[in-house]
Amino acid sequence: MASSSDELWGHRWGFRDSRFAFTPSGEVTFTGKRYGISGTTMPHFITYVEDCLQVRLDRAGSLNPCEKPHFRAAPPVQNPAFVSAVSAAFRAAQYTQEDSQRILHSHGQTTVDEVYCVFYADLERVCDLVFFPEREEDVTTMIRLAVKHDVCLVPYGGGTSVSCALLLPPHEKRLITVLDLRRMDKVLSVDPVNFTAVVQAGITGRVLEEELGRQGFTAGHEPDSVEMSTLGGWIATNASGMKKNRYGNIEDIVLGFTLATPSGIIDTLASFPRVSAGMQPYKLLFGNEGTMGVVTKATLRVHPKPQVKNYGSLVFRDFSTGVKFLYDLSKSGVLPASVRLMDNFQFRFGAALRPKTGFWGNLLHWLVKFFLYRVYRFDPMKVSAATLVLEGSKESVRMQWKAIMPLARKHGGVYGGEGNGRRGYYLTFAIAYIRDFFFDMGVTGETYETTAPWDKAEAVIEAVKRKGEELHYANGFPGRPWVCARITQLYHTGVCIYFTHAFGFLGMKRPDLIFKQMEEEIRGVIMAAGGSISHHHGVGKLRQGFMKEVLTPDSIQLLRQMKAAQDQKNVFGIRNNVFAE
Numbered sequence: 001m002a003s004s005s006d007e008l009w010g011h012r013w014g015f016r017d018s019r020f021a022f023t024p025s026g027e028v029t030f031t032g033k034r035y036g037i038s039g040t041t042m043p044h045f046i047t048y049v050e051d052c053l054q055v056r057l058d059r060a061g062s063l064n065p066c067e068k069p070h071f072r073a074a075p076p077v078q079n080p081a082f083v084s085a086v087s088a089a090f091r092a093a094q095y096t097q098e099d100s101q102r103i104l105h106s107h108g109q110t111t112v113d114e115v116y117c118v119f120y121a122d123l124e125r126v127c128d129l130v131f132f133p134e135r136e137e138d139v140t141t142m143i144r145l146a147v148k149h150d151v152c153l154v155p156y157g158g159g160t161s162v163s164c165a166l167l168l169p170p171h172e173k174r175l176i177t178v179l180d181l182r183r184m185d186k187v188l189s190v191d192p193v194n195f196t197a198v199v200q201a202g203i204t205g206r207v208l209e210e211e212l213g214r215q216g217f218t219a220g221h222e223p224d225s226v227e228m229s230t231l232g233g234w235i236a237t238n239a240s241g242m243k244k245n246r247y248g249n250i251e252d253i254v255l256g257f258t259l260a261t262p263s264g265i266i267d268t269l270a271s272f273p274r275v276s277a278g279m280q281p282y283k284l285l286f287g288n289e290g291t292m293g294v295v296t297k298a299t300l301r302v303h304p305k306p307q308v309k310n311y312g313s314l315v316f317r318d319f320s321t322g323v324k325f326l327y328d329l330s331k332s333g334v335l336p337a338s339v340r341l342m343d344n345f346q347f348r349f350g351a352a353l354r355p356k357t358g359f360w361g362n363l364l365h366w367l368v369k370f371f372l373y374r375v376y377r378f379d380p381m382k383v384s385a386a387t388l389v390l391e392g393s394k395e396s397v398r399m400q401w402k403a404i405m406p407l408a409r410k411h412g413g414v415y416g417g418e419g420n421g422r423r424g425y426y427l428t429f430a431i432a433y434i435r436d437f438f439f440d441m442g443v444t445g446e447t448y449e450t451t452a453p454w455d456k457a458e459a460v461i462e463a464v465k466r467k468g469e470e471l472h473y474a475n476g477f478p479g480r481p482w483v484c485a486r487i488t489q490l491y492h493t494g495v496c497i498y499f500t501h502a503f504g505f506l507g508m509k510r511p512d513l514i515f516k517q518m519e520e521e522i523r524g525v526i527m528a529a530g531g532s533i534s535h536h537h538g539v540g541k542l543r544q545g546f547m548k549e550v551l552t553p554d555s556i557q558l559l560r561q562m563k564a565a566q567d568q569k570n571v572f573g574i575r576n577n578v579f580a581e
Contacts, residue, residue, distance in 0.1 A: 040355030048352035108161030157230030163540030201232030220247025313416030345484035456530030
């Protein structure tokens, strides 16, 4: 069973036992025991941030939203017949109209459009009822009641969306019920001979891996949000994970899934390694973003847990050299489970998070810097680094290293050690907490991602950095922006690029609205330079204005006609993607 939801921060990211905080001496620490940096102090972190952003942080946290007396929610829309039908059909513990739960289930984790509004303004629309289904029959019953009583339904998984997909339509007049699926969190069956598992859609990645691991298996899907995001959410957004090189993206892992809709159940009757049976509806429904129905369960391809898991890191003279290495690696036929290349900004950011160490730790750090910058003559303001994860049998991992290292040396790469590789990989999970730490001090940030062909990847990155700086100064934000990039996934034809964009906002009036416009302009620049609308975050409402540059009018019309036929009353009226109208 999943851990209770009270472990989570709620409106903020992550778990309550984990956060960045100041020590009495003014250094930064990370609380809890979940992550590699937990319990450590980072004496260089604040200095680095202030230097990069050229702002003085409000260390007193005068913007602390804890001072907000309450989170306001308008009274729920009234539909007495529906509420009465719900109370007759379900236990009282399965639904609520409590304000705190209504607000919590009315947003995702998009920084400026959702989290900022929760803490410093107000959400335009809050759901009216939250429902907790515990089995597939609960979902189908709720859909039937929604059709009968003209109610809008919104599926909800881990609440980790960063595309405004969970932001409720402000002009929706009907009662909105959010279906929180996290009680449907069971592995229903595992076939150890054919390597498949049937799993309920509300299971989080963390619980999924724990349950499969007890039986000696792994699904291998590991997005940055794996601890909190759910299987149903992965399918709804067409997600990707950090180990996709070995295990595939979600569309490769899922062999089939059940979708409950107003017109009935969409499913395949059996699962096969591959089948040629004409058009398969479930494949069309990846990335539906809650507009077509509720994913209730899925059949997954699973793998034996790897015998060996190795971490490593490589350091390159500059980012362009690292990209050339990745290009050769992608054509080598030997891809590690994960390889990610950081630009210089991220490399130095990682160094700023280095924990305080004693004499020997400081000596080792000095020696590393001496060899990189004096012996190899790398420029500290240009150097780039890659982290790697290799999984498999002892022999297969040994063979992977045997193929990777000559390629790295060909491009002047220097081995950076297993410890740095491990730390770099798991630091991803802790970094997500940084936004909320700095929010109260007048600094915030957002992430966005794309895919680009090999020959356009660096041009996309440079175009984003230029536009980010231009818009920062044009809109009067204080200091300077911090726009960095990393390549997180490799494909035969190109790469996934992941951007982090941080900026100070003290003294700005409604910086969320300003940055919302900035982000839209930056997405336009990404696409004009040769990047895609999204690699794994999805479209939601944040990027739906660009869909006319992605699909032909006839393609959009086909999708709308399909929804109209399946959901005639627009019960699933979250209005994501091409369904804004």
